[in-house]
Each structure stands twice: as C-alpha cells, then as structure tokens.
Amino acid sequence: MVVQAEEGRLTTSAARILVATAVPAERDAVARAFPEPGSPVRLPGVTPHRTGTAYDLLAAGVGPALAAASVSAALTAAALAGTPYGLVVSAGIGGGFLPEAPVGSLVLADTIVAADLGAETADGFLPVTELGFGTVTHHPPRSLVQQAVEATGGRAGAVLTVSTVTGTASRAAALRARHPRALAEAMEGFGVAEAAAAHGVPVLEIRAVSNPVGPRDRAAWRIGEALAALTTAFGKLAPVLESWNPHEHRPDQ
Numbered sequence: 001m002v003v004q005a006e007e008g009r010l011t012t013s014a015a016r017i018l019v020a021t022a023v024p025a026e027r028d029a030v031a032r033a034f035p036e037p038g039s040p041v042r043l044p045g046v047t048p049h050r051t052g053t054a055y056d057l058l059a060a061g062v063g064p065a066l067a068a069a070s071v072s073a074a075l076t077a078a079a080l081a082g083t084p085y086g087l088v089v090s091a092g093i094g095g096g097f098l099p100e101a102p103v104g105s106l107v108l109a110d111t112i113v114a115a116d117l118g119a120e121t122a123d124g125f126l127p128v129t130e131l132g133f134g135t136v137t138h139h140p141p142r143s144l145v146q147q148a149v150e151a152t153g154g155r156a157g158a159v160l161t162v163s164t165v166t167g168t169a170s171r172a173a174a175l176r177a178r179h180p181r182a183l184a185e186a187m188e189g190f191g192v193a194e195a196a197a198a199h200g201v202p203v204l205e206i207r208a209v210s211n212p213v214g215p216r217d218r219a220a221w222r223i224g225e226a227l228a229a230l231t232t233a234f235g236k237l238a239p240v241l242e243s244w245n246p247h248e249h250r251p252d253q
C-alpha cells in the first residue's frame with residue numbers, strides 16, 4: 001500500500017491494480033481508457049500489460065478455471081516480487097438479463113455467484129455449499145461498488161459466472177428464478193474472485209452488456225458497442241480505483 005497526500009488529505013491507495021479480462025480485445029478496450037498503451041511484462045505463466053504506474057492488464061483466458069489460474073499466477077508473482085496487488089478487477093463483456101441490463105449498459109457486481117457449481121438432482125439444482133463444500137459467492141467491498149456505480153452510471157446487482165453460455169429462454173428463466181438479483185452473466189468473475197480471495201485481495205467485477213441472456217443469437221452480439229462502453233467506464237472508474245481506501249473494507253461487508 002502507498003500513502004499519498006492528495007488535495008490536503010491523506011488517502012491510502014492500492015499500490016497496484018490487476019485488471020483481468022477474458023480475451024485480448026477486452027484487455028485492449030480497458031487499455032484505451034489510459035493515455036499509454038501499456039507494455040507486456042513477462043511473468044511465470046502470464047504476461048500482463050503494464051500501463052502507467054498503477055495498472056496491470058491481463059487477458060486471463062475464457063472460463064473460470066483458466067481465469068483463476070492466470071490471476072493466481074499474477075498475484076503470486078507480484079507477492080514474491082514484494083509488490084503485491086491491492087485490488088483485482090474482473091472486467092469484460094457479458095450477457096445482460098432483460099429488462100434491467102440492456103445491451104450497452106454496465107453492471108457492477110455486488111455479488112459474484114458461481115451459478116452452475118453444484119449438482120443436478122431430481123428436485124433441482126444444489127449448490128456445492130449444500131453438498132458441504134466451499135463457497136459459491138464472493139462479495140466485492142460495498143463502498144467500492146457504490147463509488148463505482150456513482151462514477152460510471154452502471155447498475156449494481158448479482159453477476160453470475162457460468163461455464164456454459166445461456167442459450168435458451170428456459171435456462172435464462174431458471175437462472176433468474178434461482179438468482180432474482182442477477183443482472184448479468186459471464187464466464188470468469190467467480191474464478192477471478194476465488195484467486196483474489198486466496199491471496200486476501202479485494203475484488204470488483206464490471207461487465208459491459210454485449211447481448212441479452214436468452215435464446216442464442218451470436219450474430220446479434222453487439223461486441224463493439226460493449227467494448228466501447230468498457231473503455232468509457234474505465235475512464236470514469238480509474239480515479240475511483242486509485243483513491244479507494246482498502247482500510248474501509250471489511251471482508252464480511
């Protein structure tokens with residue numbers, strides 16, 4: 001952590017921030033929010049792009065497993081180098097649940113949910129927690145989510161992590177019935193959050209909506225629009241990330 005004097009008051013900001021996207025196109029959309037393009041830094045297992053003094057932008061891979069492995073590698077390398085990250089941000093495009101999260105809108109996760117981690121039974125889906133294992137939710141710091149919402153104009157709610165993109169109306173309805181506060185789904189947030197939690201680092205997830213969650217129509221995904229929304233969002237989010245005081249964060253809040 002670095003203590004900085006800013007406008008006459010002391011703020012404590014995270015020394016470095018790791019932003020994990022799934023694919024390079026999302027990483028580059030985040031990078032466009034910063035004056036410098038960033039340059040690759042080779043670490044064991046991962047190559048984040050370092051931009052400015054605060055940010056490492058990592059295309060961590062698609063899906064929760066690869067995202068967790070990549071983020072864990074970056075967190076470990078930073079810790080061993082004596083320059084640990086103070087915050088991890090899972091960022092990218094995502095599917096939005098209508099009508100609350102239309103294409104082009106932004107969602108900030110107040111809860112990151114592993115929506116398909118469990119067992120299917122004759123009586124329905126059981127999360128792993130009901131089988132006696134692990135966890136299926138992570139909670140980004142409330143104060144950070146609130147400040148991010150205010151800065152970006154995004155909406156706060158649950159963001160589901162799935163290993164299979166929803167492709168039918170019935171699956172979308174089932175997810176929404178099980179998670180009434182769900183605003184978006186994507187494929188990495190829970191993996192990123194598990195890696196961050198293992199290192200005791202707070203996490204945030206932001207999704208720019210590229211498509212509705214529902215019947216599959218890949219040709220209708222508005223990827224360019226969502227990537228542009230992600231760039232705009234990061235322009236507004238960066239000052240919040242850099243000034244957020246982690247000491248206000250209690251892991252149970």
Ligand SMILES: O=C(O)c1cccc(C(=O)CC[C@H]2O[C@@H](n3cnc4c(=O)[nH]cnc43)[C@H](O)[C@@H]2O)c1
Pocket residue numbers: 022023025026061062063092093094095096162164165166185186187188210211212213223
């Ligand atoms: O083809 C491209 O140009 C391109 C550019 C940027 C991103 C992509 C992706 O395909 C990203 C995959 C990524 O997107 C998330 N995602 C988006 N919509 C959904 C959805 O409806 N359900 C679940 N995940 C979604 C997800 O996190 C993927 O990893 C392509």
